[in-house]
Amino acid sequence: MFEIFGYEFMQRAIVATLLTSLACGVIGVYIVTKRIVFIAGGISHSCFGGLGLSFYLGLNPLIGLLPFSIASAVTLGILSKKTRVSEDTAIGIMWSLGVAIGIILIYLTPGYAPDLMTYLFGNILTVPASDIGLMIGIDLTILLIVILFYKEFLAMCFDEEFTKVAGVAADALYLILLALIALTVVAMIKVVGIILIIAMLSIPASISRKFSHNMKTMMVYSSVIGAILSFAGLYLSYEFDLPSGAVIILVMGTVYLIVAGVAYLRQKMNQKKFAADF
Secondary structure: OHHHHHOHHHHHHHHHHHHHHHHHHHHHHHHHHHOOHHHHHHHHHHOHHHHHHHHHHOOOHHHHHHHHHHHHHHHHHHHHHHOOOOHHHHHHHHHHHHHHHHHHHHHHOOOOOOOHHHHHHOOHHHOOHHHHHHHHHHHHHHHHHHHHOHHHHHHHHHOHHHHHHOOOOHHHHHHHHHHHHHHHHHHHHHHHHHHHHHHHHHHHHHHHHOOOOOHHHHHHHHHHHHHHHHHHHHHHHHHHOOOHHHHHHHHHHHHHHHHHHHHHHHHHHHHHHHHHHO
């Protein structure tokens, strides 16, 4: 088992897993608590346009994805908050627009895009050292902003109207949160790919919510759970020669179903016990 850690590509994969789990653990809790999972999905899919732009301009895909994903997130937030466009309509517009731009730019790019499937479905084993440096920078940025605005984000997640009454610029704070989601998407795109990102953002946070309702505790639990399950998926994908991103999400989804099932059975048993006492 431990011989796999001797490979350099596996060492980079482990570091990438830790960095991704940290970003998802922190931002995923906000996403699940505020119930904006599909907004996160809209942001992740709209950044396909940034991927197409990167291929077209011959840039490192993560460098091209970064500004495009943030711009998509901010545009999505402005559409849903400042116009009469409903949130689900805004998600649909940005989702389809980003994918359309990406497809057209990739089609116009001469030659073949060899890494396209990696960005769509993920392959953590191909993460280069340069991407690790960018992921560290993204994680530090996310942690710094969350620390600075922790109380404001907490208030906005549970009562946005109260946040506005308290004099906090809730709409600007919401755009910052969407931008952080975009940063997280960029950080994890090589791990699970655009298609599966929404699962990694929501599943560890949802599992952590079964054990705590304290925001800080949930972030710690979510990060640790995400790292453990990602390691398990990474090891299984290596052993059975399967796509790493898909196996990681399969492991996470299976564990969530088990945890949810146990929680449901425990609730039913407590209800029966309570009824028997009366």
